[in-house]
Amino acid sequence: MDCSIDCSKFKGVIPPVVIPLTKEKTLDLDAFTNTINRMINAGVDGLFFLGSSGEVAFLTDAQRYHILMEAVAIVNGRVPVMAGIIDMETLRVVDQAKRASSFGVDALVATAPFYALGGPKETERHFRAIREYTDLPLFAYDLPVCVHTKLDPTMLVRLGRDGVLQGVKDSSGDDVNFRWLCLQNEDAGHPLRLFTGHEVVVDGAYLSGADGSVPGLANLVPAKYVEQWRAYQAGDWEKVREIQDYCARLMYLTRYVKATVGFGAGVGAFKTALWQMGVFNSNQMREPVQALEGEDVAHIVEILKRANLMDADAPIRE
Amino acid sequence: MDCSIDCSKFKGVIPPVVIPLTKEKTLDLDAFTNTINRMINAGVDGLFFLGSSGEVAFLTDAQRYHILMEAVAIVNGRVPVMAGIIDMETLRVVDQAKRASSFGVDALVATAPFYALGGPKETERHFRAIREYTDLPLFAYDLPVCVHTKLDPTMLVRLGRDGVLQGVKDSSGDDVNFRWLCLQNEDAGHPLRLFTGHEVVVDGAYLSGADGSVPGLANLVPAKYVEQWRAYQAGDWEKVREIQDYCARLMYLTRYVKATVGFGAGVGAFKTALWQMGVFNSNQMREPVQALEGEDVAHIVEILKRANLMDADAPIRE
């Protein structure tokens, strides 16, 4: 295995796809097709399925691969497809890697091992062991809020140089280490494609040298993030920043949820917004999370109206 | 579903079974049979498979159920068998529950949901949702060090009274909340069977009112923990305490490992000890964890000799 894996196509805006459900909590295939096409038509550079926002932790394996099969069919080669292979420790992740690969995805995305306690030796060995079982581009998903391990930039660049990793999706919230990761990657010849997962500060990540972003909020406003990426490519920082301010304010919809916290508030708010905007047919969630209701929905609608994503006099959908 | 699920048989010492591997990292069936029989012959009251010590996070589903199938066959009804159904969120755990149940186990053990962030509402709903899919006794596994949620005693007793849970394995390291759990459970009519997972302070848990223990160290010295349980039943606290001091000192074998931290040091030391004691044929670990070597092995041997678990002049096995 070496650096020869081509990953030049991974750049720009690659939203993590939020999954629409019917009221009966099954995949809503119409809405799924709709949301995918809407993002591709807006100009996104790729799509990421089975990430945290894609409710990967909540899906049985059968449900995961049903989604992946449909996703690959709908996308149909128009943009690269990345697939999360999220599981606890190495052998389980390898199992997911094999299975995801069989659906024809373009890249795999794996976190550090979680559940069992370990140290840096186990983390590095984990990625090397996964590489032994796949020829696909492999991205490390730096997500300490879920897996309770922060990936070290020096280790990541070493894995990049050794051809183990081809990129990183950084959702660590650690902008200092992300800057160092960008610089160390640059000094090593740019073996890794570096993406930020923080939709609120994508502009700062671009300033740090990111190759792109994976913004959950792009499910709502894909055209905004595409426009921001293009402004960045053109060196128009004032526009980059202005779009970011718009998106950062829109993100308030996740901040004041009263019914719950965490995933149910964050992705719950995204689903609720997509439902109210008419992209989804419901804001249904998977067990044990419950869909937002009442004043939480009303508050989200208010923010959507302020952002001109709903008409000022549109009624709340029920 | 109601409280009528009989769980009177769950009490006393129920070791979480450590898994022996061959040098090729496959299940060592001879050693597995050996260690199970050794514990049953020592008088343990049950066995717990696919817990954290049973490397559940490191096993593919195929490996998990291979182990469970063999375990049920070897135990052959001599003691109750508990099975971990460890996975990220509710639907995945339900999948594991269905599969484990099909092997004829006597009880299921589930943690709080992990990976995705949630709050107390999601935790409680999680256990209630699992109950909808199984008639087996269900134990909550309180393990914040792995799942990053501490289970609230008041919620646990409520779930006990509602027939959702029949017991708790407490590995939280929070002895204050364990005392409160015992008292609240008592005041509610003892709907839950309460076990401590902390082999170093089982005596304190008995004093708090525990119904038994799930000590990983009992893989090494099952007779000690059985003797301690019987001394407790007889009210002989000085003996309970004296045996505990012996076991607490033996547990030093996990404390000074130099090669790594976490699971590789803890269960790694158990496997190394069982290997050196002749119960296992190797101290092999699963990816990404590596087996202990060199001075770590030598130090463990030294502690085993001090505890009279190896002859003073026995050589180190290699």
Place this chain on the structure above:
Amino acid sequence: MDCSIDCSKFKGVIPPVVIPLTKEKTLDLDAFTNTINRMINAGVDGLFFLGSSGEVAFLTDAQRYHILMEAVAIVNGRVPVMAGIIDMETLRVVDQAKRASSFGVDALVATAPFYALGGPKETERHFRAIREYTDLPLFAYDLPVCVHTKLDPTMLVRLGRDGVLQGVKDSSGDDVNFRWLCLQNEDAGHPLRLFTGHEVVVDGAYLSGADGSVPGLANLVPAKYVEQWRAYQAGDWEKVREIQDYCARLMYLTRYVKATVGFGAGVGAFKTALWQMGVFNSNQMREPVQALEGEDVAHIVEILKRANLMDADAPIRE
């Protein structure tokens, strides 16, 4: 400095004294005298001032030493007096040590350094440096919930053997490490006097080999903890346990506070109980914490009545 510092008098029950305030938030000297005499008359073996429960973090230096001056005068040699010298890093703690020493206290109690980040080297050097400035017995206060460093048993015993420390007040909530601390201390010739700060599980700490306890709840029920200590000395474990169950249930008064969390709920509940029991004249707190009110007070009164610490028909004091 060597091991010759005599600390044989430190054993048994040494409550951390909760401070009564007037409505104007000044020291209520009558109530202070009252609560001290009440505890000494109940048979406690010492008193600890300026600990966390003694609101040390909330007091200016002037207020700290006013309290210490009055405390030494009121106690008047009837029992040993321990004084907290709580501050951020070494030089500030040494300053507090010098000042506290000038009031004629019998021992000093210091935490690990806090605020600035450090490692084990700094922690060990910290205690050694304090020792260079005082001849009084010095106790380490293991309180990770406040200072975010857990003290390592091996380091503590080394500092004991070197005459730096004469004891430990363990409020770490880590009963496994407390057991190891007791065993390692025993094996080193018992250089340290070991106290638990967890009023809910003092019995488990005695079983582990503690030399005594520092229970905040003993401000309410000093006679109970004294009786428990004497039962332990007499080997009557069933009585030790029974008293513990009583105290653990009484401690519920800190668990369901609605107005706030942390110190305001814990010490706030103690002050409210002492006020309702007639030992204090108010439940006033120091800035920025506010006194408990309304339903929180009513709930505490209910628990006091259930514990026979207030008459069933006594009205709520206002």
Place this chain on the structure above:
Amino acid sequence: MDCSIDCSKFKGVIPPVVIPLTKEKTLDLDAFTNTINRMINAGVDGLFFLGSSGEVAFLTDAQRYHILMEAVAIVNGRVPVMAGIIDMETLRVVDQAKRASSFGVDALVATAPFYALGGPKETERHFRAIREYTDLPLFAYDLPVCVHTKLDPTMLVRLGRDGVLQGVKDSSGDDVNFRWLCLQNEDAGHPLRLFTGHEVVVDGAYLSGADGSVPGLANLVPAKYVEQWRAYQAGDWEKVREIQDYCARLMYLTRYVKATVGFGAGVGAFKTALWQMGVFNSNQMREPVQALEGEDVAHIVEILKRANLMDADAPIRE
């Protein structure tokens, strides 16, 4: 107290001053004068004394106010002086506020309360209570790594609108919340002056709308941060970014320290660099922290040479 406190002079680059010590660990007044003048001559917009980098936690009160007295005299009105009033809880902080004010400083900087556990009510009351005792501009210091509380943007802006706070020094490492803080502050009429404390990503903070920065690294390269600020004012983002890359690479000197972690590695590396660059006469630290030595010094020198801050053939100072 109201919004009329003028804080228009607080903007731009305000380094937190690192303190030079003699070999005997006393204030090195010559080097202190030298480093202050060097930064003022480079064009900094203010100086911040007694912050975390200014070893405030390690100083007795006498040492703190000796430093502040000398600092005010040396600065002599050339730039505004901010002073940290760092202590555990409200009354102690008020004491520090009164004392610092008497030296003629231009603004005070306070953290959330620490040591005792509390919640958002106590945090907000804390700042309001401090305001009752001072007329000086008051900045909140958001430093969860030290005080274990993250300040909520909504609360901060409310305190700004109410005239309690005039600014924030954000060292939280949470760039998402910093963006929201900037936007909410803007929407409220900009009552707060917002500074970032993260020298590695100042450019991202400027993009987010920061009014300035408090970079510890500016003790080494004040002219770089001044040049960056001026480039930002001129809208030259490529230059802002290029300078940031230089500074981010220079910051590697804190990353690979072997002797210790935390403050001793971070500020220890700054002092070592300033010593090797000839600005300081030693790299002495305060108890319990020890000065860096040997290979750690050599590695720092190597980075300084790579950054053209030392001649390539300059020897290591000893």
